[in-house]
Amino acid sequence: MTLKKLLLSLPLAVVLYACPFESTVPLAPHPAEPVDTTLFGYWYGIVKDGSDYFGVEALDIEKHSDSVYAITRYGKAVKGDIILPDTAHFTGYVSYIGDQRFMNIEGSVVITTLRGRKPPEIKVYKVYYLSSMGRSHDTLSVKTIVEKFSPSRQFFNSPEKLKQEVIDMLAQGKNIFDDLYSLSYRKIAKPTPMKPF
Numbered sequence: 620m621t622l623k624k625l626l627l628s629l630p631l632a633v634v635l636y637a638c639p640f641e642s643t644v645p646l647a648p649h650p651a652e653p654v655d656t657t658l659f660g661y662w663y664g665i666v667k668d669g670s671d672y673f674g675v676e677a678l679d680i681e682k683h684s685d686s687v688y689a690i691t692r693y694g695k696a697v698k699g700d701i702i703l704p705d706t707a708h709f710t711g712y713v714s715y716i717g718d719q720r721f722m723n724i725e726g727s728v729v730i731t732t733l734r735g736r737k738p739p740e741i742k743v744y745k746v747y748y749l750s751s752m753g754r755s756h757d758t759l760s761v762k763t764i765v766e767k768f769s770p771s772r773q774f775f776n777s778p779e780k781l782k783q784e785v786i787d788m789l790a791q792g793k794n795i796f797d798d799l800y801s802l803s804y805r806k807i808a809k810p811t812p813m814k815p816f
Contacts, residue, residue, distance in 0.1 A: 645723035647714030650686035662804035759804040768795035
């Protein structure tokens with residue numbers, strides 16, 4: 620294989636083997652909504668990843684700026700037959716479609732192209748993952764838009780076009796989410812890191 624795609628980080632609330640929708644544009648062109656302090660904290664959930672493995676995932680959400688969240692995802696990653704702890708860092712901001720709150724999560728993808736005896740060519744691209752979010756008391760519900768949410772599988776080159784496609788799919792009653800990507804988290808006190816021996 621001459622082209623190897625490695626994810627530097629996994630999207631918010633995505634389980635193993637998941638294929639969330641990756642976009643070069645967010646739903647909203649820039650942050651506009653002030654951060655919601657009720658989203659801050661350490662959120663813990665147990666997820667079924669679609670295989671025989673169970674995973675534990677946690678989200679640590681903090682203020683990055685007045686309109687942007689700093690999100691740390693603690694989960695697991697598969698490397699061959701081994702399951703390893705996995706930590707990923709993101710920024711995100713909220714936008715709305717009607718009353719539905721969406722998080723525009725910014726991450727990075729690394730594309731490595733092998734070139735025979737020459738050093739590999741490495742390129743880093745900014746990508747966005749999109750999740751609807753709801754909060755009730757101490758529970759945070761997150762649903763990630765799936766890769767094939769749009770029947771046309773068109774390339775979206777502007778936030779306006781992407782947002783309109785999401786609006787159209789929701790208006791038609793289409794489920795653009797998948798149960799596999801629907802996770803719930805409970806707010807708990809952040810665990811104290813263990814001291815090394």
